[in-house]
Structures are given as structure tokens and as C-alpha cells.
Amino acid sequence: MGRFWVECCCSLPVAAGRPSVHNIIQATDCSLVTYAPETSPRVTAEPPPTDAESTLPLLLQTLPDLAVHTSVLPRRGRQHLDLLLLAIEAMDLGGSEAVLWVGQELGLNEILQHRVQLWQIRNTNPLRRYNQRRPLSLAEAKALVLVICNLAQRLSVSIRQNLLAVQQQTDKGQPLDDHFALGFYLERFRSHFRARMNPRRAAVVVYQKPEVLNRLAVDLLQQLLLCSGTLGAKRLWTSLFDGEI
């Protein structure tokens, strides 16, 4: 695999009210995924400050504090974040590396320091085999939200293609796995899910059948698409507290 320059329409989460920016990144890995080209004209603004220490609190402050009675993320939210990351990994072969790389780009090094810490954070999902009995702090959750939305923006072309394939296969009445790219995503998602989730959990037993797991994978694709917008991070963050307050 070689290096190549891609032009990415990357909307960094800046302060509320400031539109997206146009950035050029260098991909170190050539994956099966093409990054999002310029699809729509956006209002330009000045680039965000590059100093990591000054952006860290600013980025996290763009997400409002909704749960005043608790300092940790509720159970359902931890599960949701891990599943969204699982869907991203199923779509992009370099997804797990990309999480750390994007975290570094956004200046979230202090929260997402290395792979082990990321693994511990992700394993706060109660459905995991090696569930870490530790809470997920709001700062860690916010960092994950920002990374997920950033990656969703970069993968928006793939997500759209997959959702279009779902629609086409459904309209024709054909199984989803028959489509090449969509079948690849679904198969990877199923294998990741079965390898990482605790099969003795009642919530995991529900997903024993491949059709049910495919349904979950498609739902996550839709959610990722809706999180890839201008206010995607705020929308995802608010949705984590639905039914918890």
C-alpha cells in the first residue's frame, strides 16, 4: 500500500456558530475506503488554533453538560458509543488506528493516550466480554463523540453508498449480503460483534441471528450518517442522554 494525498472535506468541531473548514490530510494507509470529496459548498472560516492545549477545553466545551446529577455516562450511552466505533471499524480497515490518529489531530491526547487506554474506555460497554468495571467519565465520552463524528464525516461517502445499497437490495427483495461492499461491511460487523461481546448477556443473545445483527449494523450506519453533519457531535452527545434524565 502506498501513500497518497487525499482531499478531504473535513469539518472540525469548532465553537457553535462557526461553520466547517476545508483541510488536506495525508493518509498513511491505503484502505478500501475513499474519503469524502467536496460534496457541498460550505461557508469558509478561519482555521482552528493548532495549539493542542488551548483546543482541548474548547472542543469539549462545545458539548453542553446535560446531566448535572452525575459525572459519568449512563450505561446505554457507553454501549452506544462502542457499537458506533464497531461500525466504523467494520467499514474502514484502518478504523482502530484512525481513532487514535483523529484523537491526536483534535488535540485529545490527554484523554485518548494510547491503544490500551482506548481499549479500556471502549470496554466500559457492559456487553463486552472483558467488561471493565470502571465508569466512563463525561470528558472521555465527549472525546469519543468528537472522534466518532469526525470519522463519520470522513467516511460519509462510504456510508451513503452502503445505505443506498441497502435501499436497492430491499427494493429488489434481495438479501443484503449479496451486495459486494455492503456484504463485506455486514460480515465484518458480525464477526467483530461476536468476537468481542459476551455471549452470556441477555442483550447479546438477542443478536444471535445474522438477520438481527444485520439490522443493528444498518441502524448504526444510519446513525453514523446523521452524526456526520455540521452539528453531528452535539446531536450524538444529546442523544446519549435520552431517557436517562
Next chain:
Amino acid sequence: MQFQRIYRQPNCTLVVEGLADPAASLIDTNTLSIVTHSECQILGLDPVLSGGRDFLVDLIKVVGAYSQGVISGIPRPAMQVRSPHLDLHPGEGDRHQLVCQPETTPLTQSGSSSSESGQPLRWDLSTVQLFDLMEAIDQLLADPQTLPDLQFAWTPVHRRQVPAQEPLVQRAVAPTLGATLLAIAAAGFMAMPVPQVKPPRIEDRPTTTTTPAGTSLNLITDAEVVQRLQSQTQQKLAQTWKSRPSFDTAQVYRVTIDEQGQIIGYRREEPLGGQNYEAELPLKMLLQPNAARTAKQALDLRVVFLPQGTTEVKLWTP
């Protein structure tokens, strides 16, 4: 000064036309604060939705709330995804149905529906189309130069507004079973006989006691008299016993007193065997053998002489 803002997405175009606020126009001349006309066109779907500020606010509220429901998987309450003219709810399969009720007054939207007025218009949106519509709205919300006072309410769904995941029938099984068992248990207890309440009997205690002389005397049963004699004996022993005890285990004596409180007999009960420390105790000194002949009633007390030099006086129980 009139403005037009266009937010274009692959499947949706949102157009807002308006004016700047005259009061603020001296400071900021580029902000659209008053909406004169707004249009929303979804590619491939006719007709174009249009209206004024109210239409725009309803569209933002309904689409924003519905999108939140799709992201979290928890549907929003009906009042949040419904307005007088717009309604967004899940359709068949992965579709989302947008229903628009056009206004029936002659001042309807310009260039709007070709159908008869009053008939609701329905569109089945795919998720991609919904995203493009939502993204156009989000770009409007994020634009500081268009309607800066317009904000989306970032409030999660309250716990009580979330519909229960288990069906009502399944949830009602446990309390129904509990109530049934309670009724059965209550019926069973009702069938049991009511217990008879009997007054306490004092006859359990022996009614007579034997003096050292061998005569049998009636025991004093009056509780007030017993209490008085008990405390009288305690006081007498405390005043009389001044010497330091040399024993290290409690000495228990059964002491018989008459109705005047005089000691007419005693016998050591504990410890059985061992050295007899009777000489140190005041019982011999207080003994009135003559009173045993004239006594009509007697009382047995349990007197405990403790190594600390104190005494305990209680009613004797066999």
C-alpha cells in the same frame, strides 16, 4: 436590505429570504433577522414546501427532534415531532414519512402544492434524504448571519416520556401474581380461628414456701408488698455488709423473709460446694428465728453477694 441564503445539499435545498433588523442594521448590516419567505425542496419530490418564519421554525423543530430520535433509537414524544402543519414519523421499512398539511386560506405558500388545498401531502424520505434535510437545517442554525436568535432545544427525552420496552401485559404479570397470592394468603388466615386471650396466671409460682423450721407458709403475692420488701431487704443488706469480701465468685442465697421484712431463713444455692463464706455475710446477723414462729406469710428472695461488695436482690424463681 434583502438577503437570500441558500443551503444546498445533494438531495435538499433550503432557501431563506429576508431582511435585516432595522434596529440592529446600523451595527450589523449582514444579518438576516426577519424572514419573509422560506422554501424547502427535496430532490425528486414534488411539490416544494414553502412558507414564512412559522413554517421554518416548525420544520427545524420537527426534523431536529425526529433526527434525535433516530440517532438514539428512542422515539420522541408525539408533540415534539408534530406541528399544526408538519408531521414526521417512521414509514415502511427504513423510510421516514413527512406529512405536510397545507394551509387552506387564500394566502397560501407561493408556488406550492398542486394538489387540492386541505389534502395532506406525504413524502417517503430515505435516510440519506433525511440527513440532507437535517444538514441544511443544521447549517442554517450554525450560520451566525442568519436568524441568530433561532436555537434548537438541545434537551434529551425525559425518562418518563420514554415508552416502555416490555409490553403492558408482560409488565402486569408480576403485580397481578403478587396480588393473587396476597388474596389467597388473606383468605387462608381468615379461616384460622381467632386465638383466645387469657389473662396471665400467677399460680405458676409456688403458693407456699417452707421455713427452716419445717412449717409451710403462704407466699406473699401482692406486687406492691413484694416490691417494698425487696427494696427494704436490699437496703438492709447494703447497710449491714461493710466488710471487704474475700471471695471472687458471686454467692447466691435463697433468703426467706416474713411480711415485716425480717429474715427468717436462708440457704446457700450457688456455688455448690467450695468454701463457705457465710461468716463474712450479714445474713446470720440479721436472722430472726423467732419471727419464723409468728410469721403468717413469707417471701423467697434471691440474694446475690458479688465480689465487688454489692448485693442484688430479686424474687426467687425455681
